[in-house]
Amino acid sequence: MSAFTHHIFICGNQRSPGHARGCCDADGSEQLRTAFKAEVKRRGLTPLVRANKAGCLDQCELGPTVVIYPQGIWYGNVQLEDVSRIIDETVVGGKVLEDLLIADELLNTKGGTIQPSSSDDSAAETGAK
Numbered sequence: 001m002s003a004f005t006h007h008i009f010i011c012g013n014q015r016s017p018g019h020a021r022g023c024c025d026a027d028g029s030e031q032l033r034t035a036f037k038a039e040v041k042r043r044g045l046t047p048l049v050r051a052n053k054a055g056c057l058d059q060c061e062l063g064p065t066v067v068i069y070p071q072g073i074w075y076g077n078v079q080l081e082d083v084s085r086i087i088d089e090t091v092v093g094g095k096v097l098e099d100l101l102i103a104d105e106l107l108n109t110k111g112g113t114i115q116p117s118s119s120d121d122s123a124a125e126t127g128a129k
Contacts, residue, residue: 002048004070006091008036009054010078011065021110024056024063032064035083040091049091058110062102074107075100 010033011024025032036051059065062076066086073096075086082100089095 004050005048006045006050006071007069008040008049008051008086008091009057009067009069010036010051011055011057011059011063012053013056013060015060021060022063024060024065031080032066032078032083035080036066036087039083039087043087043092045087045091058108059102061110062106065102074102076102 012030012033013024014026014028015021015023017026030053033051033053040046040049040051054067057063057065057067059074059076064076064078066075066078067073068075068086068090073090075082075097078086078100082097086097086100089097
């Protein structure tokens with residue numbers, strides 16, 4: 001079998017209601033994953049495109065989160081109505097959707113805000129700049 005052209009990971013992490021970091025699949029219904037899987041199948045994109053549930057992708061404040069590999073495209077605040085557009089424009093058309101794209105500088109920031117670099121942290125701790 002050939003390698004996947006696109007492997008779509010859909011965060012299915014659940015947290016308790018009111019958790020400070022939020023939750024990508026609050027009701028545990030996996031609706032987003034199910035919609036991606038159905039759309040991939042409907043368009044006959046299998047076996048080269050695969051959609052899977054992922055555990056926490058650690059982009060909680062920006063979720064629901066979807067990442068597409070091997071391209072490394074991170075989408076945030078993905079809703080059911082975005083699924084067909086992601087398949088049409090990104091998977092089939094090769095276009096990155098700027099309105100859903102999580103900016104590189106926001107990835108892994110815990111809170112969805114730009115964090116100072118480690119050198120800035122050191123300067124802040126010592127009072128130097």
